[in-house]
Amino acid sequence: MSKKVAYCAILIALAMIFSYVEAVIPVNFGIPGIKLGVANIVVVVGLYIIKAREVFVISVIRIILVGILFGNVMSILYSLAGGILSLIVMLLMKKMKGFSIVGVSIAGGVSHNVGQLAVAIAVVENLKLIAYIPVLLIAGAITGFIIGILSSKIVPVMKKEVEKVV
């Protein structure tokens, strides 16, 4: 149990550092508001090395802590919507046959953006924002692909280490 708490804490800290680094040095995609979401590497890798509910806890705690430190209530709300939706979609995708971590990550990236847009539409109460869906789909697929490729390199290494510890 204490080992579990320890490595969850380490992963939360890692995800927070990723969020912070990305906030300080943003990877610019040329579109305002679109970012790579490096912290999601922790979530995607987590899906393959630890239990789903631990990933859920890591994801939610990271979002709330990063929101308190660098954002505000609204940014927590957007991130939670995207984070939880993408986690559910990724868990379902992982159960489906034929997809590797890259496909799971692509689905996660896209659903993350869709979740955030849904909250944005609810917040400004304006359906015209649906016009952003094409660019968000494409951006989600591309960022999800990049995160997926990175994660596929990390998982084999991490798996060995986690097995040693747990």
Add this chain to the structure above:
Amino acid sequence: MKKKDIILGITIIIIGLILMFVMKLYNNSQGDEVIIKVDGKIYGKYSLDKNQEIEIDTEYGHNTVCIENRKAYMKEADCPDGYCKHQGHISKGNQTIVCLPHKLVVEIKVNDKSSGDNAKLGNNNVSKDNDSEDELIPDAIVK
């Protein structure tokens, strides 16, 4: 990486591109009016013909929308992310500027061209069609 991953990625990108193309065609005529909405409610309507600066002060914060040469853009905003200032100049019926932290949306409204104040735009039928659709969307949302 598996074959299905690539199919998934490419399918999503193609769907995105098709939607992008469709939305570019839909309601893309030159607009006449700028409608600023806060919280889904209309804050004000301003003609695109007149160059002006619109100061918007709400409980959420301050924005300055500027209309210049029949185009509207976000000149100033004290929102934390500042994304609204980077969304460029808008002038067509399908374009918006969104400032999420301030719950503010700048929309362009295309008026009925049959009144004829903007002859250079040509195809009246298309504009009319777009107009009626344009009317439907905001009305359904504004509570």
